[in-house]
Amino acid sequence: MDIMAFLRQRAGDFRCPVCRRSLADCELEELAHRGAHYTVQVTCTHCSMAFLVALEVQGGGEAQVERVEAPPxxxxxxxxxxxxxxxxxxxxxxxxxxxxxxx
Ligand SMILES: [Zn+2]
Structure with missing residues (x-):
């Protein structure tokens, strides 16, 4: 599956951990990809805060957010x-x- 397309599609469901506004228009950058695990940097367009999201792609092709890490x-x-x-x-x-x- 295209993890970036998935995240783009779902970004509006999440809020920025810093300014609490919708991440619908956030910037996404894939930093690492190992097997089913992805690390993606998300940058909030409202407050410019960048943080990391770790994801794991499940067997059925569904991606699940494992954790959101504190801003680097x-x-x-x-x-x-x-x-x-x-x-x-x-x-x-x-x-x-x-x-x-x-x-
Ligand atoms: Zn923000």
Missing amino acids: ITPDEILEVHRALSGHEGTLTALLERPAKRD
């Missing part, structure tokens, strides 16, 4: 953590308890 960490977020850590003295726990700063 962006390079910007890694830089942000790096910046936060570079000026930090003390325990990691103390750092995590500090409210996140966003600019």
Whole structure:
């Protein structure tokens, strides 16, 4: 079966985990395909959040969503953590308890 066509068809049934709006017009990109397992990156057109959906194609040709994974960490977020850590003295726990700063 064409997993991408299936997802495109069903996307409207799902909501973005971040902005909660319909994924009917989302962008879909197949990242990995191993046997009956597919990993597809879904990008929300409303908030531009990208996240991964893992699917398994059943024997009857029906695809089933196995799980939706948290949005992948962006390079910007890694830089942000790096910046936060570079000026930090003390325990990691103390750092995590500090409210996140966003600019
Ligand atoms: Zn969204």
